[in-house]
Amino acid sequence: MLEAVEAGGLRSTGRCLPLRAFENRVYEVELDDERRVVVKFYRPGRWSRATIEDEHGFLADLAAAEIPAVAPMDLGTGTTLNEIDGIFYAAFPKVRGRTLDELDAENRRRIGRTIGRLHAVGAARPATNRPRVWASSAPFGSRSTCCCPAISSPGSLAPRYRDVALAIADKIGAPLAAARAQRIHGDLHWGNILWAKDGPILVDFDDCLMGPPGPGPLAPRAGRHRGGAQDARGPARRLRGVSRVRPAARWRCASRYAPCASSTCRDGLRGGGTTPRFRRPSRTFGDTRYWMQEYEILVAIAEALR
Numbered sequence: 001m002l003e004a005v006e007a008g009g010l011r012s013t014g015r016c017l018p019l020r021a022f023e024n025r026v027y028e029v030e031l032d033d034e035r036r037v038v039v040k041f042y043r044p045g046r047w048s049r050a051t052i053e054d055e056h057g058f059l060a061d062l063a064a065a066e067i068p069a070v071a072p073m074d075l076g077t078g079t080t081l082n083e084i085d086g087i088f089y090a091a092f093p094k095v096r097g098r099t100l101d102e103l104d105a106e107n108r109r110r111i112g113r114t115i116g117r118l119h120a121v122g123a124a125r126p127a128t129n130r131p132r133v134w135a136s137s138a139p140f141g142s143r144s145t146c147c148c149p150a151i152s153s154p155g156s157l158a159p160r161y162r163d164v165a166l167a168i169a170d171k172i173g174a175p176l177a178a179a180r181a182q183r184i185h186g187d188l189h190w191g192n193i194l195w196a197k198d199g200p201i202l203v204d205f206d207d208c209l210m211g212p213p214g215p216g217p218l219a220p221r222a223g224r225h226r227g228g229a230q231d232a233r234g235p236a237r238r239l240r241g242v243s244r245v246r247p248a249a250r251w252r253c254a255s256r257y258a259p260c261a262s263s264t265c266r267d268g269l270r271g272g273g274t275t276p277r278f279r280r281p282s283r284t285f286g287d288t289r290y291w292m293q294e295y296e297i298l299v300a301i302a303e304a305l306r
Contacts, residue, residue: 004084005029005039005091008076023206028094036094037073040206041087049081052088054127055205056080058183062202065121068114069202070095097194097201110199115188118202119213122183126210132181133211157291164298171305179212186211 002012015030025041042052059071072080072090082089103111185192187207194201 001027001039001041002029004041004082004089005031005037005075007082007084008074008078010076029091037091038094039089039091041089042206044087047088048129049083049088050129052081052090054129055208056090058122058127058208059205061121061124062118065117067117067121067202068198068200069118069205092203095194095196095201095203097196099190099193100195101190107195107200111193114200114202118185119182122213125183126181127183127208130183130209133176133186133209157288157295161291161295161298164295164302168298168302168305171302176212181210182213183208184211184213 001016002014005012011032013030013032017028019026019028019038021040023046024043027039027041029037029039031037047055056072059069062069063071070092072092074080075082075091080090100107185202185205185207186209187204188202192202192204194203
């Protein structure tokens with residue numbers, strides 16, 4: 001890992017700390033000039049080089065527009081995307097901040113304005129190699145792929161999980177097909193928003209995709225941290241600043257919740273670690289509490305779509 005960081009001439013002190021990550025392997029590394037960088041090793045086989053370069057291009061556009069998102073850095077190799085032993089990796093400057101479970105009115109306006117500005121930049125050009133949110137795409141693609149998580153879930157919960165996932169897919173299909181797609185974060189939950197003195201900082205664009213602009217997973221996924229399923233119903237109320245930045249945006253239900261529903265089912269599929277080289281099962285994956293939490297998020301989304 002340190003060899004990868006030093007490939008372009010940088011030198012580390014040898015101090016590194018593994019960070020919690022669901023999909024990739026992520027480490028904090030101290031450089032000999034006292035800087036700290038966060039190095040992300042992308043899960044092999046998940047994204048192609050072109051797909052990751054689209055992610056980095058989006059982050060570069062956000063940085064050029066002075067939007068607070070953490071963009072990758074050049075490790076001295078002349079590029080932000082490097083490869084070692086067949087594994088792509090990138091380094092990001094460490095930023096300091098904390099996550100907030102509750103936002104006051106001013107912070108709701110601040111994150112709303114930030115998301116609105118992000119979407120304005122995202123609409124400027126496409127990311128041709130990133131996936132698009134479709135009701136017909138995995139994990140909603142077929143009646144089998146939609147319900148793969150239920151195979152591992154407790155027997156009594158499996159049919160309920162399947163039914164609510166299919167109900168969401170049926171509800172969002174037509175609106176998604178008609179919506180204009182653009183670059184969006186794709187996984188904007190509370191854990192991917194750090195709050196610093198100057199406001200919010202957006203991190204982890206690994207799941208960025210082409211889809212309809214909206215608060216996306218932000219509002220529903222907040223329920224994970226607070227246990228409140230009712231939180232899935234009010235993204236437009238909480239994100240007050242968005243319309244001031246992008247008055248043409250229309251917060252349709254399908255646009256709000258499709259990325260969240262998709263990521264919830266996807267998280268269920270990947271919770272056990274499906275890639276041999278990166279396999280490390282979640283400690284709670286497969287138990288009743290894990291699947292009940294996933295199911296409750298989907299129920300909240302289904303209720304919001306009525």
